[in-house]
């Protein structure tokens with residue numbers, strides 16, 4: 001059976017609730033306050049079966065100007081509007097406002113019901129019909145059936161039903177594919193059952209026992225029972241009014257405006273790109289930076305306008321812009337929204353959300369319009385490429401990409417394969433990196449190495465970790481794949497933990513080896529009166545820094561000995577000296593500095609450091625000015 005959702009609309013007291021009752025027998029005004037005041041405050045819900053082939057859920061909205069936000073919540077996600085104008089009052093402010101809202105929300109079909117037919121003469125009725133025709137000209141209701149009825153006498157109610165059926169037949173049932181979303185419009189508890197939420201399922205489907213997440217609070221719950229139009233069901237899908245009995249969550253933890261979805265299937269966002277149409281009304285210009293009320297589904301949030309190509313928007317303008325939300329909201333691209341004044345209760349306009357994770361756009365770029373048009377009308381592949389590009393070097397995870405495209409991950413598998421095949425994106429694990437960024441990353445990696453070798457001709461290479469931290473931040477896996485790519489194409493070499501450029505590294509290695517040999521020779525020749533690092537540097541024409549690197553390495557390899565600070569001796573020289581000292585101490589048991597001087601002939605400059613070196617290396621022990629052998 002086909003299922004659709006119909007919403008009422010129209011000025012206060014024009015007979016919306018009475019009409020729903022005449023059509024369905026259901027009274028939507030149930031609150032005590034509604035009964036007392038004779039007006040609708042909260043959304044009301046009814047349904048009607050048209051034989052065996054159509055089931056219509058009906059959302060009855062309030063007409064009072066103070067409750068327009070409820071009207072927006074109710075009208076969001078409807079397939080068709082029952083647009084009500086009372087014959088005795090004709091067009092009134094909320095008649096226009098509700099029409100604007102339906103238009104902005106993208107409602108495509110509807111029927112105009114002129115209620116209270118019994119209260120007016122036929123000439124008046126004709127006048128009202130005329131006025132309505134003028135009003136709806138150019139809107140989605142132009143050419144829609146206009147049916148005068150009386151909910152009091154029941155006149156033409158059957159005729160209206162026929163029209164509803166006919167229009168409903170032309171409506172395409174909503175697809176069950178896509179992300180399951182149920183914006184909550186009511187929460188209550190039933191003794192023995194726990195928490196129940198109701199809403200219009202706007203996309204996807206849900207089954208009994210499924211786990212759900214309450215957005216934006218991230219609470220988890222399980223679907224214990226599903227009712228659609230007061231009948232138990234195994235599942236529910238887009239286009240239905242649904243009541244979910246949730247297990248594991250308290251009533252206080254959910255409120256109108258929250259959203260029931262599948263765990264981790266949606267994103268919270270604080271900034272969006274969108275189109276905006278400012279209604280052609282006698283209002284002031286809206287300035288950049290204004291904070292206004294942003295209504296989407298059953299939720300509303302304060303939002304700051306960021307104009308991208310102008311300083312203000314005049315009534316009648318249609319622009320691309322950004323909104324910054326004061327609190328995060330859960331929306332999807334393609335969602336329609338309504339913008340209302342923050343203090344004065346006026347509907348200013350609305351538009352379509354295009355990007356829920358936008359970048360900060362450069363002001364006045366010529367590409368802006370093209371980018372936004374692509375986001376609005378482009379192919380999935382083009383939009384996917386755009387979103388992946390936004391991820392720069394870090395790329396974009398598949399599941400995030402799916403949400404940015406307003407769909408589920410399994411629905412974009414083919415597009416991802418195609419992007420990879422055409423080499424526009426590189427899949428790495430669960431992430432997609434745009435190939436421009438991935439290539440650039442590898443170029444940068446290469447450049448860092450080149451620079452490193454130029455600056456440190458004597459070092460073999462750079463450690464993997466240091467290389468990674470010098471590159472733009474990415475997941476370790478992306479770095480690893482980039483490295484492997486360059487290794488595979490023979491541009492790099494990896495030795496233990498050290499990465500180095502292939503050609504450069506070898507020559508560096510060779511010259512380093514030669515220079516090391518020279519150092520060793522010089523130190524050996526100078527015996528117990530070695531040159532200082534500065535002297536050696538000048539002598540060999542090697543920068544001091546590089547020379548220190550090499551000396552450090554040679555000392556580490558025990559080919560030279562670092563005696564103190566800048567004083568290095570050849571290892572063989574020290575070894576011989578050591579033998580002499582041991583010899584002396586074995587014969588004489590002790591040694592004073594003058595013994596050492598007589599034995600070696602070194603000056604004081606070298607003597608003290610050498611004696612201390614032998615103490616430090618635990619060959620000797622010092623007592624007063626004497627040294628003895630360590631046991």
Ligand SMILES: Nc1nc2c(ncn2[C@@H]2O[C@H](COP(=O)(O)OP(=O)(O)OP(=O)(O)O)[C@@H](O)[C@H]2O)c(=O)[nH]1
Pocket residue numbers: 010011012013014015016017018019038039040041061062063064115116117118119149150151152153
């Ligand atoms: N004579 C007559 N009275 C009607 C008709 N339809 C509604 N009324 C009366 O008009 C008043 C308002 O009707 P409602 O159905 O509550 O109006 P509403 O549009 O739902 O009002 P809000 O929800 O507050 O915007 C009630 O007293 C109804 O009895 C009609 O066809 N003929």
Ligand SMILES: [Mg+2]
Pocket residue numbers: 016017018029039040060061062063
């Ligand atoms: Mg009402």
